[in-house]
Amino acid sequence: MTLEMTPPVVIPSPARIRLTGQIGVLQVPTALKQSVVIPTFNERDNIGALLERLTAVLPAGETEIIFVDDSTDDTPDLILQAAMDCPLPVTVYHRDHATGGLGGAVVEGMRHARGSWIVVMDADLQHPPEMVPRLIAAGTRDGADLVVGTRYAGGGSTDGLSDGYRRLVSSGSTVLTKLVFRNSLLRVSDPMSGLFAVRASSLDVGELRPEGFKVLLELLVRNRPGRIGEVPYAFQQRHAGESKSSFAEGARFLKHLAILRFGAQRTRMLAFALIGVSGLIPNQLALWLLAHVAGVHYVPAAIAANLIAVGWNFALTDSLLYRNRRHRSLSGRMTRFFVMGNADLLLRIPLLAVLVDGVHLGVLVANLITLVASFVVRFLILDRVIYLNKPKTLEAAG
Numbered sequence: 001m002t003l004e005m006t007p008p009v010v011i012p013s014p015a016r017i018r019l020t021g022q023i024g025v026l027q028v029p030t031a032l033k034q035s036v037v038i039p040t041f042n043e044r045d046n047i048g049a050l051l052e053r054l055t056a057v058l059p060a061g062e063t064e065i066i067f068v069d070d071s072t073d074d075t076p077d078l079i080l081q082a083a084m085d086c087p088l089p090v091t092v093y094h095r096d097h098a099t100g101g102l103g104g105a106v107v108e109g110m111r112h113a114r115g116s117w118i119v120v121m122d123a124d125l126q127h128p129p130e131m132v133p134r135l136i137a138a139g140t141r142d143g144a145d146l147v148v149g150t151r152y153a154g155g156g157s158t159d160g161l162s163d164g165y166r167r168l169v170s171s172g173s174t175v176l177t178k179l180v181f182r183n184s185l186l187r188v189s190d191p192m193s194g195l196f197a198v199r200a201s202s203l204d205v206g207e208l209r210p211e212g213f214k215v216l217l218e219l220l221v222r223n224r225p226g227r228i229g230e231v232p233y234a235f236q237q238r239h240a241g242e243s244k245s246s247f248a249e250g251a252r253f254l255k256h257l258a259i260l261r262f263g264a265q266r267t268r269m270l271a272f273a274l275i276g277v278s279g280l281i282p283n284q285l286a287l288w289l290l291a292h293v294a295g296v297h298y299v300p301a302a303i304a305a306n307l308i309a310v311g312w313n314f315a316l317t318d319s320l321l322y323r324n325r326r327h328r329s330l331s332g333r334m335t336r337f338f339v340m341g342n343a344d345l346l347l348r349i350p351l352l353a354v355l356v357d358g359v360h361l362g363v364l365v366a367n368l369i370t371l372v373a374s375f376v377v378r379f380l381i382l383d384r385v386i387y388l389n390k391p392k393t394l395e396a397a398g
Contacts, residue, residue, distance in 0.1 A: 033062035034136055034197075035115030039105035040067050041098075043123040044075045051086045053129040060087040066112055067091070067123075068105040070098040103210025103218060110205050119197045120215065124238045127195040131233050135197035138231050145202035145225035148188060148216065149195030149233045156190070156232035177217060187228050191217050195233065202226065268321060272379050275316045280371065283309035284364055291363055298363045302352060303345060305367075310341035340381050344374040 036054065040047075054065060065088050069076045076094045083090035093108060100107065106120050117136045121127040131149055139147040151158045158171075177191050185191050196216050202225055210218045219225070286308045290301035314337045318326065326333060348370040355366035 031114040032064055033115060034058070034117045034119060034132070035064050035066055035109075035113035035200075036119045036121065036132060037066045037068065037106055037109035037113060038121060038123050039102045039109070040069045040071055040075050040079070040123045041102070042071045042073045042075060044071075044073055044078045046123050046125060047075065047079050047082050050123055050125060050129065051082050051088070051090070053125070054132065055086055055088055057130050057133050058088060060089075063088050064114060065090045066109045067093070068109040069094045070102075070105055100210045103208075103215035106215045107205060107208050107210055110203065110208075113200065116200055117197050118200055118203065121195050126236045126238055128233060128236060131195060131231065132197075134231055135195075138229050139197055139199060142227070142229050144227045144229040145199050146219070146227075147197045147229040147231060148190060148193050150188075150190035150193060150230045151233065151235050153189035153230060154232035157234045159234055159236075181217075181221060185220060188220060189230060191220060198225070269379055271321050272317065273375065275313055275321065276371075276375055278316065279309040279313040280368065282312045283371065284367065287364065287367055298356060299349060299353070302349065302363075302367055303342075306342060306345060306348075307338075310338055313341065314338070348374060 036058070038050070051065070054063075065086075067076070067079050067090070069079070069092055071094075076092045079090065079092050083092075091112070093112065095105065095108065098104065109120075110118055117139065119132050119135060121129070121132070127149065135147045135149060138144065150156045152171075173192055177185065181191075192214055193216055196219075198219065202223070203219075204223050207222045208215070208218055209222070283305045286305035287298075287301055290296040290304055291298050294301075296304075314334060317337070318330075318333060328336075351370050351373065352363075352366050355361045355369060356363055359366075361369075
């Protein structure tokens with residue numbers, strides 16, 4: 001659903017080229033000097049002050065403000081109400097489905113932006129609105145593709161982080177990211193920054209597939225901007241509301257980092273392997289109880305232990321690994337998962353018998369070998385048959 005004050009001017013989409021990074025390269029003509037893209041989620045008490053401060057530092061004839069809203073409260077209505085008294089043109093795009101989280105909202109705003117420069121910032125005033133013209137001025141002066149507002153260089157600070165824990169998380173995630181992408185991020189002191197300006201002519205929105213908060217990291221890795229500048233700033237206290245940071249967002253960040261580094265399928269395979277390793281515990285425990293404590297023959301004991309482990313693995317895989325690709329019904333997913341999880345018994349049981357009766361290995365060791373042997377085949381069936389990815393046309397429509 002799109003809420004607007006006035007109908008947008010329809011202009012041809014600007015060509016998207018990659019700048020060489022040399023000073024003096026001409027920009028692609030665009031309608032405005034700058035577009036400010038602001039993702040919002042329940043920021044109703046910050047909107048008035050934010051627009052007031054942006055209005056004070058940005059020229060009306062050269063600027064547009066784009067809010068992309070995922071709120072569950074009346075934030076979009078309050079944005080439109082505040083926009084009535086705002087000399088800057090303001091547009092609100094409200095999303096019914098928060099695909100990609102905050103990063104997805106930013107990319108959606110970038111698609112609608114008409115400025116030569118696109119500035120991304122938060123709505124909570126932890127990013128000072130007065131930084132917007134400074135970022136653009138630095139980029140114009142230095143011929144940069146990207147200008148990052150940094151908290152970790154040149155006098156920047158993280159004073160606005162609410163406590164020592166958040167400071168530790170922020171600095172720790174920055175160090176981790178720079179270790180993982182040590183070559184790509186050598187020139188960037190704050191790859192986790194949510195405040196940056198990117199030249200529209202150097203931006204390839206179609207390459208961006210963000211997940212969670214860290215859209216700058218996504219842009220740096222996938223678009224690889226040529227010339228990067230930095231402007232230090234002091235991270236401020238929130239004006240109002242609560243931080244959206246959470247354990248779930250932390251897990252989302254780690255997943256996004258792994259996808260950027262290893263690719264989506266390799267990351268899923270690694271996660272599937274970790275879930276499979278965790279499934280060894282109930283499998284081996286059940287086998288030990290049945291075979292060594294209850295005295296059940298190792299073959300039916302192995303079958304029963306496998307059923308328990310498959311149930312464990314399904315619960316974790318379905319709820320954590322493929323929660324965004326659950327296009328089939330629960331019963332359909334469970335049935336296929338259990339068929340796959342137990343079909344390998346046709347291979348594993350004869351192999352188990354050979355290892356126990358022929359090679360004279362212990363039951364637990366032999367069972368572990370058969371589990372490892374079936375891992376890759378099970379993952380490929382899971383990834384390509386049970387949890388089908390949506391066709392691109394359907395994903396775009398959704």
